[in-house]
Amino acid sequence: MTTTTASRDIAVLSAHRVVTEAETTRSLEEMIFEVTSAALEAAGLDHASLDGVVLSGQDQTDGRVISCMTSAGPASGVDRDTTMIASSGEHALIYGWMRLLSGQGRNVLVVGWSKPSESVDPDRAELVSAEPFVLRPTGMNATLAAALQASRWTPPHTTVDDVVAWPLGVCDLPARADAVYAFVLTVADAVGDRTPRAWIHGAGWSTEAYELGSRDLATPTALLQAVERLGDAPGVSEWDTVEIAAPSEPAVRHVVDAIGVDPSAAVNPSGSLRESPAPPHVAGLGRMFAALDAVSAAPGPRVAAGIGLHGFAGQGATVLVVSNKKKG
Incomplete structure (x- = not known):
């Protein structure tokens, strides 16, 4: 894999998010629309003034086949250059940055999301990811992989409180949530008199x-x-x-x-x-x-x-x- 060094200053003009343990009153599409609209408003832009959109969802946990088909609309992706990055949300953010470095537009909206409460149990989706042919009753998931990794750093016979998968306890593992993130990136000469969140x-x-x-x-x-x-x-x-x-x-x-x-x-x-x-x-x-x-x-x-x-x-x-x- 390679990386790119900035040849132009790129600003994060705005960023907005919604994170909740389990969202029951709004669909994923409604959450995406709310977050992207807030990010664009904070950046002084609207849906019509975007040069491009980069999306990042995951079919397994979204519960939607080709999830960008239903999410592109609320994420401002209609009638403009829209790219879907499925590997991870942070890859989408880097892709949006590189898009501006390459001269493809003066601004870009990056949106990443996951709403496991609306889909199957995340552990089940991870089982499918690890074993795409037969869904086993037991197998690999993020928790087991994290425990295998942590066991390399943990002395044998270590006692763990509230153990989930030795040597990890409840407090050692990430908490689940429903979340949508949106970032507006722009080139330096398009910032104007606005104050960016960061460069x-x-x-x-x-x-x-x-x-x-x-x-x-x-x-x-x-x-x-x-x-x-x-x-x-x-x-x-x-x-x-x-x-x-x-x-x-x-x-x-x-x-x-x-x-x-x-x-x-x-x-x-x-x-x-x-x-x-x-x-x-x-x-x-x-x-x-x-x-x-x-x-x-x-x-x-x-x-x-x-x-x-x-x-x-x-x-x-x-x-x-x-x-x-x-x-x-």
């Missing part, structure tokens, strides 16, 4: 082998490669805030050690994996949203990184570096 300084990403037995679960290879590919973006030692979406709390701690986060940096100030719930598909977007908050609220120059690990045991990794100052 994107760079991004990196990588993906490991799918099979758990084909990789060392104790080493976050994809993340290390993603950090190496940040180009001229501020490095790990320059990050004031780091927001991490990982398969488990032990994985969060391991990420901090593996990439060498400065001890003075704030790690996940937005909350633990249970305090900041999000479905796996957009958990990384949630942390990138928190990274934007960290720099936009800072009184002086500040750099933050949002890290998203997706897939079983962090198969893929994405890093987005943002600041409240332009790259130049």
Whole structure:
């Protein structure tokens, strides 16, 4: 996998989200329309003034075959260039950034979502993902993969309270939620007199082998490669805030050690994996949203990184570096 270094300053002009444990009064399409409309209004744009839309949903948990067919309308995707990214929400955000870097328009709306409460049990969807031919009564899912990974760092016979899958307890695992995120990105000369939420300084990403037995679960290879590919973006030692979406709390701690986060940096100030719930598909977007908050609220120059690990045991990794100052 490769990455691209910014040749033009790209701003996150606005960002909006709705996150709730289980939304019962609004459909997924209604949530998407509400969030995208709010993001566009905050950016001073409307549905007619968009140059492009990047969507990110997941058929398995959306409960819709080719979910972008029903979501493109409420996400402003009618009669304009619309792209669907199914791998993860953070990949959609990076794709929107690269779209502007390549000169395809002056603004782009990025929307990522997941509403598992409206579909099948997420564990069942994960079983299908791991075994596409026969749905087994037991098999692989995100929790089991996270436990296998955490067992590499945990001494044998360790006692765990409220154990779900040894060595992980309830508080070690991410909380589920229904969530929709929307971001409006624009090139620098289209910002005008508006104050952006942040400026994107760079991004990196990588993906490991799918099979758990084909990789060392104790080493976050994809993340290390993603950090190496940040180009001229501020490095790990320059990050004031780091927001991490990982398969488990032990994985969060391991990420901090593996990439060498400065001890003075704030790690996940937005909350633990249970305090900041999000479905796996957009958990990384949630942390990138928190990274934007960290720099936009800072009184002086500040750099933050949002890290998203997706897939079983962090198969893929994405890093987005943002600041409240332009790259130049």
